[in-house]
Amino acid sequence: MADFVQFLGTAGGRFVVARQQRSSAGTWLQLCGQRIILDPGPGTLLRCWQVQPPRDPRQLDAVICSHQHIDHCSDANVMVEAMTNGGYERRGLLFAPQEALSGDSPLCRYVQEFPEEVVALADGLQHEVGSVRFTAVRHQHTTETYGLIFVSQDVRLGFVTDTSYFPELPGRYRDCHLLVVNVVLDERNHPATARHLSLSHAEQIIREAQPGQAILTHFGTRVIERNPERVAAGMSERLGIPVTAATDGMKLRTGVL
Numbered sequence: 001m002a003d004f005v006q007f008l009g010t011a012g013g014r015f016v017v018a019r020q021q022r023s024s025a026g027t028w029l030q031l032c033g034q035r036i037i038l039d040p041g042p043g044t045l046l047r048c049w050q051v052q053p054p055r056d057p058r059q060l061d062a063v064i065c066s067h068q069h070i071d072h073c074s075d076a077n078v079m080v081e082a083m084t085n086g087g088y089e090r091r092g093l094l095f096a097p098q099e100a101l102s103g104d105s106p107l108c109r110y111v112q113e114f115p116e117e118v119v120a121l122a123d124g125l126q127h128e129v130g131s132v133r134f135t136a137v138r139h140q141h142t143t144e145t146y147g148l149i150f151v152s153q154d155v156r157l158g159f160v161t162d163t164s165y166f167p168e169l170p171g172r173y174r175d176c177h178l179l180v181v182n183v184v185l186d187e188r189n190h191p192a193t194a195r196h197l198s199l200s201h202a203e204q205i206i207r208e209a210q211p212g213q214a215i216l217t218h219f220g221t222r223v224i225e226r227n228p229e230r231v232a233a234g235m236s237e238r239l240g241i242p243v244t245a246a247t248d249g250m251k252l253r254t255g256v257l
């Protein structure tokens, strides 16, 4: 079975999500025969069945939430329920920051009883889903948040999820064959206090991390206004690295990277 990544949704930020200007479903990964949903936001369950061919959430092996914000985990509960046959079959893994597994979090306590294992993400720690290994990278956001680097069949796939920019960030994602960057803001609405990346931050990360290929996703209103495809084309030209703007449903074979 070929490895692939499918962007079920590419929305970022509350306004794009509220209007469903883009879908806020998560990213489906199929690596080494393992099926993983990353950051299942609002509409993920629905979207799984709408894409062609459908992605059956009952076949999932892991649900991963980078942090507890609604647009990253509102559908995690239903995805875990599907993965565990409504809680009747103890199987699959749930990964999330400790902060999202305790206290006032959208991840229901009773649902956390269903998977075979619930694992708290930790900086630099290597986690496993079958033969897929991934490392969590601590980010700086308004709540405990991690980026992820998956290794499958010697291919390194980095996911720079929500974060503000910090100088060590690009270095943590070096040597990725594919680097996915969540870019919510452009420069016009990017105050110094913003806890999300802007387009120029994304460009700087790609320049320093030097991936084989980069994908922009998780777009806020202003980035969509700027036309993500055009923005990505400009970056590709300046950086000499192929940069693509993700679209809802876009699927990428990773074995050929």
Ligand SMILES: [Zn+2]
Binding pocket: 067, 069, 141, 162
């Ligand atoms: Zn967030």
